[in-house]
Amino acid sequence: MSDSAAIDPRNESPRKPTWAETVRVYFEPASLRMLALGFAAGLPLLLVLGTLSFRLREAGIDRTTIGYLSWVGLAYGIKWTWAPLVDRLRIPLLTRALGRRRSWLLLAQAVIIAGIVGMALVDPKASLDPLVWCAVIVAFGSATQDIALDAFRIESADTSRQGALAASYQTGYRLAMIWAGAGVLWIAAKSEVADVAAYQHGAWQTAYLAMAASMLVGVVTVLFSPEPRARETAPAKNFAQWLRTALVDPFADFMRRYGWQAALILALIAVYRISDVVMGIMANPFYVDMGYTKAEVATVSKFYGVVMTLVGAFVGGAMSMRLGIMRTLMLGAILSAASNLLFAWLAGRGHDLTSLIFVISADNLSSGIASAAFVAYLSSLTNIEYSATQYALFSSMMLLLPKWLAGFSGKFVDVYGYSTFFTSTALLGVPVLLLVWLATRVVPARSTPSAKDG
Structure with missing residues (x-):
């Protein structure tokens, strides 16, 4: 088997783009839209996971409870169950006005904004349950936005540009995570009443309301973006046919194309980000317990972490285009696991701001490379006829x-x-x-329609 076939299961062009062509693609309208929409996708995640864990730990909630509350994020792991609805169901009035993908994006963003506002208004020290329910609303709205956005991205360009779109998406996503992590901490710190050491709900309320307003970046982008040209499908004759087309066919198509190798691919998807995800839940409680202030964590993430995240996302996207997705995927896996060892080293140093800068920078660089390559890999596995459902299955398995x-x-x-x-x-x-090594030997049984179209 040739090296190119092993690297890209979607028949990547044998001609490698020049460096000028590689850079230029990031400034195309589709890439810039993905940058903004990636920001809207990344913003809610930390507000219901990492940043929320910092807030809860500061409010005196114990670590065991915080760990269990992270199961709110399982909404992202089961989104494949309603992905067929997002892929096929029309929303009254909205779909006629905006199109299938944009209407679902706008609806999901409205749900997210409402949930974040609810999280801002509830004080966890007074009552934890309402805050958790608001977080659940945000998580389900965010997961729905991911389904529609992944399909929007895949349908917005051919296979050769999926690596660049993935990198732009990941850059926006990581910028949002920094804003929803460092930005929230910075706003909360600046909003605190001086000389009051206790948890201050008003400061966190201001910060979360600012995050709700930040979601307008995604809303405006959706309103001014063109609806991607989707593959035309014949209307279903009855509900049974619609159910088969929406739910059964996408999974049957994937199994038919990859056969027994589908099990290997799904196993890789299920565990590729396991090091990062499991570690990430305790990162912010760790900062609190090590004595780092909100301002310190925000400053380090904002001025050092953001640079390395951007570098990682663009390096990952460029490497995927020039060297192949699978090689970059392997590098990302190695770096992601190794960066967690740096946190173990940091745990023995106590409150050491210089070491924190180094560890967060290395971790963000590794995560950016791994994420850009992984999104491109998942995109390469989908059939454009079922892009929302299939990608939702893959990204759900990644998190479950x-x-x-x-x-x-x-x-x-x-x-x-x-x-x-x-x-x-x-x-x-x-x-x-x-x-990853085994997956480099996997090729589909036949080309997907998108590969032909590209």
Whole structure:
């Protein structure tokens, strides 16, 4: 088997683009739209996971409870169950005005904004349950936005540009995560009343309302974006035919194209980000327990982490285009696991701001490379006829096992400590390397329609 076939299962063009062509694609309208929409996709995630864990720990909520509350993120792991509706169902009035993809994006963004406003208004020290329910609303709205956005991205360009769109998407996504992480902490710190050491709900309220307003970036982008040209499908004659077309055919198509190799691909998808996801839940409680202030964590993430994240996303996208997706995927897996060992080292140093800068920078660089390559890989597996459903299946599987396992992270830290926890999460990444190596030998049984069209 040739090296190019092993690298890209979607028949990548044998001619490598020049560096000028590689850079120029990032300034095309489709890439710029993905930058803004990636921002809208990344913003809610930390507000219901990482940033929320910092807020809850500061409010005095114990680590075990925080770990269990991370199961709110399982909404992202089961989104494939309603992806067929997003892929096929028309929304009254909205779909006629905006098109199938944009109407679902706008509806999801409205749900997210409403949920974030609810999270801003509820004080966890007074009542935790309403805050959790608002977080659930945000998570389900965010997962729905992901379904529609992934289909929008895949349908907006041919296969040769999916790596660049993935990098632009990941750049916007990571910028939003920094804004929803460092930005929230910075706003909350600046909004605090001086000389009051206790948890201040008003400061967090201001920060979360600012995040709700930031979602307007996505709303405006959706309103001014063209609806991608989707493959025409014949209308269903009855509900049974619609159900088969929307739910059964997308999964049957994937199994038919990859056969027994589908099990290997799904196994890789299920564990590729396990090191990052499991570790991430306890990162912010770790900062609080190590004595880092909101301003310190915000400053480090904003001025050092953002640079390395941008570098990682663009390096990952460029490497995917020039060297192939699978080689970049392997590098990302190695770096992601290794960066967790740096957190184990940091746990033994106490409050050390210089070391924190180094660790966060290295972690963000690794994550940017891995994410850009992984999104491009998932995109290469989809058939454009079922892009929303198939991509939702893949991205759901990516999160289901890691999110479930992450729920026990607080309990693990309480029993064994931070250093052992971070080392253990790094070891979780070792089987990923074998699966990536095996996946380089996988090619589809036949070309997908998008490959022909591209």
